[in-house]
Amino acid sequence: MRQILVAGNWKLNGSLDSITQLITGITAGEDDTGKTQIAVCPPFVYIPVVADLLADSKIAWGSQDVSDRDAGAFTGEVAGAMLRDFGCTYAIVGHSERRSLYAEDDAFTARKFAAARRAGLTPILCVGETLEEREQGITEDVVARQLDAVIKLEGIGAIGESVIAYEPVWAIGTGKTASPQQAQDVHAFIRGKLAGLDKAVADKVQILYGGSVKGANATELFAMADIDGGLIGGASLDAGEFLAICKAGG
Ligand code: PEP
Numbered sequence: 001m002r003q004i005l006v007a008g009n010w011k012l013n014g015s016l017d018s019i020t021q022l023i024t025g026i027t028a029g030e031d032d033t034g035k036t037q038i039a040v041c042p043p044f045v046y047i048p049v050v051a052d053l054l055a056d057s058k059i060a061w062g063s064q065d066v067s068d069r070d071a072g073a074f075t076g077e078v079a080g081a082m083l084r085d086f087g088c089t090y091a092i093v094g095h096s097e098r099r100s101l102y103a104e105d106d107a108f109t110a111r112k113f114a115a116a117r118r119a120g121l122t123p124i125l126c127v128g129e130t131l132e133e134r135e136q137g138i139t140e141d142v143v144a145r146q147l148d149a150v151i152k153l154e155g156i157g158a159i160g161e162s163v164i165a166y167e168p169v170w171a172i173g174t175g176k177t178a179s180p181q182q183a184q185d186v187h188a189f190i191r192g193k194l195a196g197l198d199k200a201v202a203d204k205v206q207i208l209y210g211g212s213v214k215g216a217n218a219t220e221l222f223a224m225a226d227i228d229g230g231l232i233g234g235a236s237l238d239a240g241e242f243l244a245i246c247k248a249g250g
Pocket of ligand 1: 009167171172173174175210211212213231232233234235
Protein backbone atom coordinates (compact mmCIF):
# COMPACT_ATOMS: atom_id res chain seq x y z
CA MET A 1 0.00 0.00 0.00
CA ARG A 2 1.28 3.45 -0.89
CA GLN A 3 1.13 5.98 1.93
CA ILE A 4 -0.56 9.34 1.54
CA LEU A 5 1.88 12.26 1.29
CA VAL A 6 0.73 15.85 1.77
CA ALA A 7 3.33 18.44 0.80
CA GLY A 8 2.89 22.20 1.27
CA ASN A 9 4.36 24.54 -1.32
CA TRP A 10 4.58 27.93 0.35
CA LYS A 11 5.77 29.69 -2.82
CA LEU A 12 6.95 33.30 -2.34
CA ASN A 13 5.07 33.83 0.91
CA GLY A 14 5.86 34.35 4.56
CA SER A 15 8.10 36.21 6.97
CA LEU A 16 10.16 34.99 9.87
CA ASP A 17 7.21 35.68 12.18
CA SER A 18 4.48 34.19 10.04
CA ILE A 19 6.50 31.07 9.23
CA THR A 20 7.26 30.48 12.90
CA GLN A 21 3.54 30.79 13.70
CA LEU A 22 2.58 28.52 10.81
CA ILE A 23 4.99 25.76 11.88
CA THR A 24 3.91 26.13 15.50
CA GLY A 25 0.28 25.70 14.41
CA ILE A 26 1.01 22.68 12.22
CA THR A 27 3.14 20.87 14.80
CA ALA A 28 0.47 21.46 17.46
CA GLY A 29 -1.93 19.30 15.41
CA GLU A 30 0.41 16.78 13.84
CA ASP A 31 -0.46 14.01 16.33
CA ASP A 32 -3.96 13.86 14.82
CA THR A 33 -2.78 13.27 11.26
CA GLY A 34 -2.51 9.48 11.48
CA LYS A 35 -0.16 7.84 9.02
CA THR A 36 -0.11 10.72 6.55
CA GLN A 37 3.42 11.66 5.51
CA ILE A 38 3.75 15.43 5.69
CA ALA A 39 6.28 17.86 4.19
CA VAL A 40 6.56 21.63 3.83
CA CYS A 41 8.54 23.50 1.19
CA PRO A 42 9.41 27.03 2.38
CA PRO A 43 11.28 29.70 0.43
CA PHE A 44 15.02 28.84 0.42
CA VAL A 45 16.08 31.38 3.06
CA TYR A 46 13.66 30.05 5.66
CA ILE A 47 14.74 26.41 5.31
CA PRO A 48 17.25 26.55 8.23
CA VAL A 49 14.61 28.09 10.51
CA VAL A 50 12.01 25.51 9.50
CA ALA A 51 14.59 22.74 9.99
CA ASP A 52 15.15 23.90 13.58
CA LEU A 53 11.43 24.24 14.28
CA LEU A 54 10.71 20.76 12.92
CA ALA A 55 13.62 19.02 14.63
CA ASP A 56 11.35 16.98 16.96
CA SER A 57 8.52 16.49 14.47
CA LYS A 58 7.61 13.76 11.97
CA ILE A 59 7.17 16.49 9.34
CA ALA A 60 9.79 16.59 6.59
CA TRP A 61 10.83 19.65 4.61
CA GLY A 62 12.05 20.40 1.14
CA SER A 63 12.76 23.11 -1.38
CA GLN A 64 10.56 24.59 -4.09
CA ASP A 65 13.30 24.35 -6.70
CA VAL A 66 16.92 23.23 -7.07
CA SER A 67 19.76 24.16 -9.39
CA ASP A 68 20.59 21.85 -12.28
CA ARG A 69 24.27 22.47 -11.34
CA ASP A 70 26.26 21.13 -8.40
CA ALA A 71 28.71 24.04 -7.87
CA GLY A 72 30.49 26.86 -9.67
CA ALA A 73 29.88 30.25 -11.23
CA PHE A 74 26.07 30.14 -11.34
CA THR A 75 24.95 33.32 -9.60
CA GLY A 76 21.75 33.03 -7.65
CA GLU A 77 21.52 29.26 -7.79
CA VAL A 78 21.09 26.87 -4.84
CA ALA A 79 22.56 23.37 -5.18
CA GLY A 80 21.04 20.13 -3.98
CA ALA A 81 23.95 19.43 -1.63
CA MET A 82 23.34 22.78 0.08
CA LEU A 83 19.73 21.78 0.64
CA ARG A 84 20.81 18.43 2.04
CA ASP A 85 23.11 20.31 4.45
CA PHE A 86 19.93 21.77 5.95
CA GLY A 87 18.11 18.46 6.11
CA CYS A 88 15.84 18.79 3.08
CA THR A 89 14.24 15.51 2.02
CA TYR A 90 12.40 16.76 -1.06
CA ALA A 91 12.92 19.22 -3.93
CA ILE A 92 10.02 20.29 -6.14
CA VAL A 93 11.03 20.40 -9.82
CA GLY A 94 9.09 21.50 -12.87
CA HIS A 95 6.33 23.36 -11.03
CA SER A 96 4.08 24.96 -13.63
CA GLU A 97 5.04 28.43 -12.36
CA ARG A 98 8.72 27.61 -13.08
CA ARG A 99 7.76 26.21 -16.48
CA SER A 100 5.53 29.12 -17.53
CA LEU A 101 6.99 32.19 -15.75
CA TYR A 102 10.66 31.25 -15.94
CA ALA A 103 10.61 29.34 -19.23
CA GLU A 104 11.90 26.10 -17.73
CA ASP A 105 11.35 23.44 -20.37
CA ASP A 106 11.12 19.65 -20.10
CA ALA A 107 14.84 19.04 -20.67
CA PHE A 108 15.87 21.64 -18.06
CA THR A 109 13.38 20.19 -15.58
CA ALA A 110 14.86 16.75 -16.21
CA ARG A 111 18.35 18.09 -15.44
CA LYS A 112 17.04 19.57 -12.16
CA PHE A 113 15.45 16.21 -11.35
CA ALA A 114 18.83 14.55 -11.94
CA ALA A 115 20.65 17.15 -9.83
CA ALA A 116 18.23 16.63 -6.93
CA ARG A 117 18.90 12.89 -7.05
CA ARG A 118 22.68 13.34 -7.22
CA ALA A 119 22.41 15.23 -3.93
CA GLY A 120 20.25 12.58 -2.27
CA LEU A 121 17.02 14.59 -2.47
CA THR A 122 13.71 13.07 -3.52
CA PRO A 123 12.39 15.07 -6.47
CA ILE A 124 8.70 15.96 -6.54
CA LEU A 125 8.24 16.16 -10.31
CA CYS A 126 5.28 18.35 -11.33
CA VAL A 127 3.44 17.62 -14.56
CA GLY A 128 0.18 18.94 -15.93
CA GLU A 129 -1.64 20.54 -18.79
CA THR A 130 -2.94 24.06 -19.35
CA LEU A 131 -6.63 24.74 -19.90
CA GLU A 132 -5.96 25.22 -23.62
CA GLU A 133 -4.21 21.85 -23.81
CA ARG A 134 -7.09 20.14 -21.95
CA GLU A 135 -9.60 21.71 -24.33
CA GLN A 136 -7.55 20.49 -27.28
CA GLY A 137 -7.76 16.97 -25.85
CA ILE A 138 -3.99 16.63 -25.48
CA THR A 139 -3.71 16.29 -21.68
CA GLU A 140 -2.21 12.80 -21.89
CA ASP A 141 0.25 13.81 -24.62
CA VAL A 142 1.49 16.73 -22.53
CA VAL A 143 1.88 14.71 -19.34
CA ALA A 144 3.57 11.87 -21.24
CA ARG A 145 6.01 14.30 -22.86
CA GLN A 146 6.88 15.84 -19.48
CA LEU A 147 7.48 12.40 -17.96
CA ASP A 148 9.41 11.08 -20.96
CA ALA A 149 12.00 13.88 -20.70
CA VAL A 150 12.88 12.68 -17.20
CA ILE A 151 12.72 8.98 -18.05
CA LYS A 152 15.01 9.55 -21.05
CA LEU A 153 17.64 11.27 -18.90
CA GLU A 154 17.39 9.30 -15.66
CA GLY A 155 15.68 6.00 -16.53
CA ILE A 156 12.45 4.50 -15.26
CA GLY A 157 14.10 3.28 -12.03
CA ALA A 158 14.65 6.89 -10.95
CA ILE A 159 10.91 7.55 -11.17
CA GLY A 160 10.41 4.87 -8.52
CA GLU A 161 12.59 6.90 -6.18
CA SER A 162 10.73 10.13 -6.76
CA VAL A 163 7.27 11.58 -6.25
CA ILE A 164 5.09 12.75 -9.13
CA ALA A 165 2.61 15.60 -8.71
CA TYR A 166 -0.13 15.89 -11.31
CA GLU A 167 -1.16 19.53 -11.26
CA PRO A 168 -3.54 20.71 -13.97
CA VAL A 169 -2.38 24.30 -14.52
CA TRP A 170 -6.00 25.53 -14.77
CA ALA A 171 -6.63 24.34 -11.19
CA ILE A 172 -3.60 25.94 -9.53
CA GLY A 173 -4.47 28.90 -7.35
CA THR A 174 -7.75 29.38 -9.23
CA GLY A 175 -10.14 27.77 -6.77
CA LYS A 176 -11.12 25.34 -9.58
CA THR A 177 -10.33 21.83 -8.43
CA ALA A 178 -10.30 18.97 -10.92
CA SER A 179 -13.12 16.63 -9.98
CA PRO A 180 -11.90 13.49 -8.23
CA GLN A 181 -12.70 11.52 -11.39
CA GLN A 182 -10.92 13.99 -13.70
CA ALA A 183 -7.83 13.77 -11.49
CA GLN A 184 -8.07 9.98 -11.13
CA ASP A 185 -8.25 9.58 -14.93
CA VAL A 186 -4.93 11.35 -15.41
CA HIS A 187 -3.33 9.61 -12.41
CA ALA A 188 -4.40 6.26 -13.85
CA PHE A 189 -2.95 7.25 -17.21
CA ILE A 190 0.37 8.15 -15.54
CA ARG A 191 0.49 4.91 -13.57
CA GLY A 192 -0.46 2.89 -16.63
CA LYS A 193 2.24 4.53 -18.71
CA LEU A 194 4.85 3.79 -16.03
CA ALA A 195 3.56 0.21 -15.68
CA GLY A 196 4.24 -0.28 -19.38
CA LEU A 197 7.92 0.33 -18.59
CA ASP A 198 8.22 -1.16 -15.10
CA LYS A 199 5.27 -2.46 -13.10
CA ALA A 200 7.10 -2.37 -9.76
CA VAL A 201 7.91 1.33 -10.25
CA ALA A 202 4.31 2.09 -11.19
CA ASP A 203 2.99 0.27 -8.12
CA LYS A 204 5.39 2.04 -5.80
CA VAL A 205 5.51 5.67 -6.93
CA GLN A 206 3.35 8.17 -5.04
CA ILE A 207 1.34 10.33 -7.45
CA LEU A 208 0.04 13.48 -5.74
CA TYR A 209 -2.74 15.70 -7.02
CA GLY A 210 -2.27 19.48 -6.86
CA GLY A 211 -4.71 22.27 -7.69
CA SER A 212 -6.91 24.07 -5.14
CA VAL A 213 -6.95 21.20 -2.64
CA LYS A 214 -8.61 22.18 0.66
CA GLY A 215 -9.82 20.45 3.79
CA ALA A 216 -13.28 20.28 2.21
CA ASN A 217 -12.28 18.34 -0.93
CA ALA A 218 -9.22 16.36 0.18
CA THR A 219 -11.07 13.28 1.46
CA GLU A 220 -12.82 12.68 -1.86
CA LEU A 221 -9.64 13.22 -3.85
CA PHE A 222 -7.48 10.99 -1.64
CA ALA A 223 -10.10 8.23 -1.81
CA MET A 224 -9.37 7.71 -5.52
CA ALA A 225 -7.35 4.61 -6.33
CA ASP A 226 -4.36 6.33 -7.92
CA ILE A 227 -4.24 9.55 -5.88
CA ASP A 228 -1.62 9.21 -3.15
CA GLY A 229 -1.88 12.64 -1.54
CA GLY A 230 -1.59 16.27 -2.51
CA LEU A 231 0.77 19.10 -3.33
CA ILE A 232 -0.86 22.04 -1.64
CA GLY A 233 -0.30 25.72 -2.43
CA GLY A 234 -2.63 28.33 -0.92
CA ALA A 235 -4.16 26.07 1.73
CA SER A 236 -0.72 25.13 3.08
CA LEU A 237 -0.33 28.68 4.43
CA ASP A 238 -3.13 28.15 6.94
CA ALA A 239 -2.25 25.69 9.71
CA GLY A 240 -5.86 24.62 10.32
CA GLU A 241 -6.61 24.07 6.64
CA PHE A 242 -3.32 22.24 6.04
CA LEU A 243 -3.93 19.98 9.03
CA ALA A 244 -7.46 19.23 7.79
CA ILE A 245 -5.94 18.07 4.48
CA CYS A 246 -3.35 15.97 6.34
CA LYS A 247 -6.11 14.39 8.46
CA ALA A 248 -8.01 13.49 5.29
CA GLY A 249 -5.09 11.25 4.38
CA GLY A 250 -4.78 9.66 7.84
C1 PEP B 1 0.60 24.50 -6.34
O1 PEP B 1 1.02 25.60 -6.66
O2 PEP B 1 1.36 23.51 -6.36
C2 PEP B 1 -0.79 24.40 -5.97
C3 PEP B 1 -1.36 23.22 -6.01
O3 PEP B 1 -1.43 25.57 -5.60
P1 PEP B 1 -2.94 25.72 -5.03
O4 PEP B 1 -3.14 24.62 -4.01
O5 PEP B 1 -2.97 27.08 -4.42
O6 PEP B 1 -3.84 25.57 -6.19
